[in-house]
Amino acid sequence: MxxxxxxxxxxxxxxxxxxxxxxxxxxxxxxxxxxxxxxxxxxxxxxxxxxxxxxxxxxxxxxxxxxxxxxxxxxxxxxxxxxxxxxxxxxxxxxxxxxxxxxxxxxxxxxxxxxxxxxxxxxxxxxxxxxxxxxxxxxxxxxxxxxxxxxxxxxxxxxxxxxxxxxxxxxxxxxxxxxxxxxxxxxxxxxxxxxxxxxxxxxxxxxxxxxxxxxxxxxxxxxxxxxxxxxxxxxxxxxxxxxxxxxxxxxxxxxxxxxxxxxxxxxxxxxxxxDAELLHGATAVLSLGHDEYWSPEQRAHVAAARDAGTNLAVLGANCCFxxxxxxxxxxxxxxxxxxxxxxxxxxxxxxAGHPATNDFRAAPDADPESSLLGMIYDGYPVDAPYVVTEPGHWVFAGTGAKAGDSFAHLVGVEYDRVNTAFPTPRPIEVVAHSPVVCDGRRSFADTAYWTAPGGAGVFASGTMRWVEALDAQGPGGHGNHGMDGRTGDLVRRVTENVLTAFAAGPAARTHPAVDNVAAVYG
Structure with a gap:
C-alpha cells in the first residue's frame, strides 16, 4: 500500500x-x-x-x-x-x-x-x-x-x-x-x-x-x-x-x-x-495535529520511551508517515x-547507506507506522461525522456520549484506522468507528487506545481535525470546518481525560486495554 x-x-x-x-x-x-x-x-x-x-x-x-x-x-x-x-x-x-x-x-x-x-x-x-x-x-x-x-x-x-x-x-x-x-x-x-x-x-x-x-x-x-x-x-x-x-x-x-x-x-x-536521552523519565509524549515527517532517529527515540513506560498521544492523523x-x-x-x-x-x-527517504511503509526499508502507533494512515480526502461506539470507555468519561452519537465534520481531512493487514500491537480497543467514503472507497476512521508491555498507554484520535476541534464553539458555520460547540465539548473533554491520565504515569497500570478488534472488524 x-x-x-x-x-x-x-x-x-x-x-x-x-x-x-x-x-x-x-x-x-x-x-x-x-x-x-x-x-x-x-x-x-x-x-x-x-x-x-x-x-x-x-x-x-x-x-x-x-x-x-x-x-x-x-x-x-x-x-x-x-x-x-x-x-x-x-x-x-x-x-x-x-x-x-x-x-x-x-x-x-x-x-x-x-x-x-x-x-x-x-x-x-x-x-x-x-x-x-x-x-x-x-x-x-x-x-x-x-x-x-x-x-x-x-x-x-x-x-x-x-x-x-x-x-x-x-x-x-x-x-x-x-x-x-x-x-x-x-x-x-x-x-x-x-x-x-x-x-x-x-x-x-x-x-x-x-x-x-x-x-x-x-x-x-x-x-x-x-x-x-x-x-x-x-x-x-x-x-x-x-x-x-x-x-x-x-x-x-x-x-x-x-x-x-x-x-x-x-x-x-x-x-x-x-537527543536519545531527551524523553528519559517523561510521563507522556504528544504528537499534535499534523506531524507527518519523522526521521528514523526520532521514531526510534519515541519507540524506546514508549517501551519504557512513557505514554504516547497522537492527536492527529497521518503521523510518522x-x-x-x-x-x-x-x-x-x-x-x-x-x-x-x-x-x-x-x-x-x-x-551512502542511509535509509530511503520515502514513506515508512514503502520498500525498500518498509517499517509501517502502525507498529509504533497502533493505527495506520488510510486516506485523503474525507469530511465525515465522528461516531462513538464505546461510550463506556474511560476516554469518554464525563462527555455524556452514547453509542452511535455522531459529531459532524470531525473526521477529516485525513484519517487513520486499525488495519491488521499491517503490524498492529495488541491489545487495542477501537472506541470510535466512523464510516467514511474516500474517493469512492468505503472505509472507517477509528479512534483507538492500546497498552504496551512496558506499561505505556497509546491514544490515537484517527482524524487530523482533532486539535482544530478544541476551538470549535457555537453552532458551527465556516470556521473550524463547520464543527460546532457540541463537537468541541466532546473533543475537549476526551483530550482532558487522556492528558490527565497520561500525566499520572504509565496508563496501562490504571487503564489496561481490552482488545475488541474482532468484534469491530470481524
Missing amino acids: AHSDGPAGTDRRRFLGLAVGAAAAGAAATAGCASTAGPTPPADTGRSSAARPAPSATAAENALPGDPDWRITRPGSAEAIEGFADRVSVLPGEPFGLYVSTTVPGFRIRAYRMGWYGGTRARLVWHSDALPGTRQPDPEVDAATRQVRAGWRRTATVQTRGWPEGSYLLRLDAEDGSAQRYVPITVRSRAAAGRTVVVNAVTTWQAYNEWGGHNLYNGPTGGLATRSLQVTFDRPYRYADGAGLFLVYEAPLIALAERLGLPLAYTTTVDLAR RRVRYEPSALGPDRTVVCYKGAWQEDPGRR
Whole structure:
C-alpha cells in the first residue's frame, strides 16, 4: 500500500496549504485515498538536567497576565516584512539570530510565549527597540535539488535570558503600522522527567512551506517535476501569518494543556531526533495535529520511551508517515530536511547507506507506522461525522456520549484506522468507528487506545481535525470546518481525560486495554 504523490495530490496540497495561511484554519493534505521590553518572567535557567519540575510551574506561568494584542491584524503584502530564526529551538538563556527582510525603514520585535493565560493565549515576554529595515536579496534555488534558501544577512541577535520554556511567536511589526508577521521558535526544555512533552512538528511545517516557490510537494509548475527534493529552515514560512502550521494544529492543544496546569516540557521534532536521552523519565509524549515527517532517529527515540513506560498521544492523523534525513545548512546542523519520496533512488544519501527517504511503509526499508502507533494512515480526502461506539470507555468519561452519537465534520481531512493487514500491537480497543467514503472507497476512521508491555498507554484520535476541534464553539458555520460547540465539548473533554491520565504515569497500570478488534472488524 505504498503511495507515491501524483498531480492531483499536488493540486490539493497547494490549495490546502494556501487555505491554512489565508484563514488560519485549513487542513493540509498528504497521501491520497488510493493508498490505502515587556513584563519580566520568572527565571528558568538554573534547573539541572536531572531535576523534576514543580507540578505548579505551568499553573504559575499561566497565572501571569496575558496580552490580547498578540494576534496579527495587519499582515500587509507578501514581502512587506518577513523573517526567520537560525535555530528551530534554544535552551532558556541561549541567543539566536534573526533574519528579516522588509520594505519599510524600520520595525520592532515582540516575543510572545503561547499558552492559556486566562484565555488570551499569549504573554509578551520581551520587545526590542526600533531596528532599521532592509530589503534582503531574492531567494536562491539549488539547481540539483530545487531547494530554496534565503541567503540573507543577520539582522539581529535575540537574547532569551529569563524566557520560560515554551512555544513562542516573535511578531515583526513594521514601524509605520503597515505590516506584521510571525517567526516561530521553541524555548526547549532541558529535561522531560515527570513531564508531558509537547513536540512542535517543525519538520512537517517546513515540508509544506512554499516560500520561494518550492516545497516537498510543489514547484512553480504546480507539479512534482519541479518540487524540492530537500527543504531548509533557512527561509521564512510563506503562510500569510508566518507561523507555519503552529496556530492551526498546535496552539489549541497547548492552551488546553496549560489550562490544566500539567507539568509540561517543550521540544521539536529536530531536537527529538538529535537527543536519545531527551524523553528519559517523561510521563507522556504528544504528537499534535499534523506531524507527518519523522526521521528514523526520532521514531526510534519515541519507540524506546514508549517501551519504557512513557505514554504516547497522537492527536492527529497521518503521523510518522514520511521518512526524512537531516543535513546541515549554511547556518548550522540539522537545518536541511531531505525527502526524495518516490525518487529515493536518486538520493545521494541512499548511496551512502542511509535509509530511503520515502514513506515508512514503502520498500525498500518498509517499517509501517502502525507498529509504533497502533493505527495506520488510510486516506485523503474525507469530511465525515465522528461516531462513538464505546461510550463506556474511560476516554469518554464525563462527555455524556452514547453509542452511535455522531459529531459532524470531525473526521477529516485525513484519517487513520486499525488495519491488521499491517503490524498492529495488541491489545487495542477501537472506541470510535466512523464510516467514511474516500474517493469512492468505503472505509472507517477509528479512534483507538492500546497498552504496551512496558506499561505505556497509546491514544490515537484517527482524524487530523482533532486539535482544530478544541476551538470549535457555537453552532458551527465556516470556521473550524463547520464543527460546532457540541463537537468541541466532546473533543475537549476526551483530550482532558487522556492528558490527565497520561500525566499520572504509565496508563496501562490504571487503564489496561481490552482488545475488541474482532468484534469491530470481524
